[in-house]
Amino acid sequence: MSRPAAQRPRLGLIGYGAFGRLTARHLSPWFEVLAHDPAATAEEGDAARLTDLATAAACPVVILAVPVEGLAQTLSAIAPDLQEGALILDVGSVKVGPARLMAEHLPAHVQTVGTHPLFGPQSARDGIAGLRIAVCPVRGDRIARRVAAFCRHALKLKVFLVSPEDHDREAAVVQGLTHLISRVLLSMEPLPTRMTTTSFERIMQAVEMVRYDSPAVFRAIERENPYAAGVRDRFFDLAARARADLDDGAAAQASSGPPVGSLGSSGSPAS
């Protein structure tokens, strides 16, 4: 499926961190990837060539793999070098804010689409086929549908073509809760590793995937998503209710002796 080098269009990748490198690896069969990142140094086996900002920004396709909180500044910096008709995409964990920023800051002569690959270096260790990506129209549906088709057919991803609002509403739960729970568990370390249950191990596998995400990712998920605070409030309200129920029960139990179950009714240890 990959094209000979001479025929591959250039793709400018702004931001060459862990996710930028993953992006380069999976897009290099289709594009000649030119990456810009002042913090990056060339490594053996790199799928991208490092270059200056203006060169990366002047490519017919430009992917912004920078933290959501740095997006506005990046958009201002690349705007003068963007080519007429170029396609600009972001890969941030939230979509409402970035879509608005891209619509506001990018010149009218470029096309733009928001994406959120629902995976990272940890979960993509065995390849990206079958993993998920959200694709959000920013200016017009047509180019978004083309990006979606490429993700589906070339990258073999499961594609969700959704509005930025629908994305953020769902991500506020999926990512907001996962990261919140994981951060709290990480702060409780060391956690048991001996007498574990299968269900506890599943949770710890989730924690392990989140462990190496940067604080900027956590901030984007929890702060830049307009629905995250609401989900958090709901989680904490329900948790407080569960806690009160348990503490009430414990108090009632302490004052009236242990509850006595009916003889012979069937118990089961937890999964």
Added chain:
Amino acid sequence: MSRPAAQRPRLGLIGYGAFGRLTARHLSPWFEVLAHDPAATAEEGDAARLTDLATAAACPVVILAVPVEGLAQTLSAIAPDLQEGALILDVGSVKVGPARLMAEHLPAHVQTVGTHPLFGPQSARDGIAGLRIAVCPVRGDRIARRVAAFCRHALKLKVFLVSPEDHDREAAVVQGLTHLISRVLLSMEPLPTRMTTTSFERIMQAVEMVRYDSPAVFRAIERENPYAAGVRDRFFDLAARARADLDDGAAAQASSGPPVGSLGSSGSPAS
């Protein structure tokens, strides 16, 4: 490895619910299992024969698969029928309380050991080999070591021979947190199933395993474990701190405009 029926010793199983049935299935190659449970009816393919309480209690090995909160009453009910030298085991999710109850209520002429199989019908769907069990001495180490050896060699379980206190301290984290988090997530349903991440799916697999556990299991784990309330307090304190940090950050951000990251530094969407 299984013995001919005529040579198999009788095993009395008090409580024939979901976990009792799992127990019967895996012990029937070594024992003739006689189960007592007023709530149970015979089903096709049963690995145990249903019987009255006195008959089950008079077996040389007796397993108590009743809810922890009903254990004291069960012990009183079976005491008159227990045979000299019989081995009595429980399978509850907590061990300090049940060990004390068994030591107090059981006649001096029986042997007794606490166990906690760290699995249930969900996690044992594909067999129990390689799954974990805690074995806790109640009266003497020798019989506990024999039970541990049987679990290791006959059932192929990973065995942890620990004191009831060590068990409960670890289970307060492993099971206490898993069940608490799962209960809160279950109360937030419906949860997203489309644009999910691998880490969120791991957490939901844990929730799925806990979903069908009885309320009695949840109460045992959260209330009868003497260390559970402390773990809960710690989880909620750290969660409250994480929440305050995020809300403070959001407030600071609202008053001073969005934080601006350095250009080109490398972002990565979450796993």
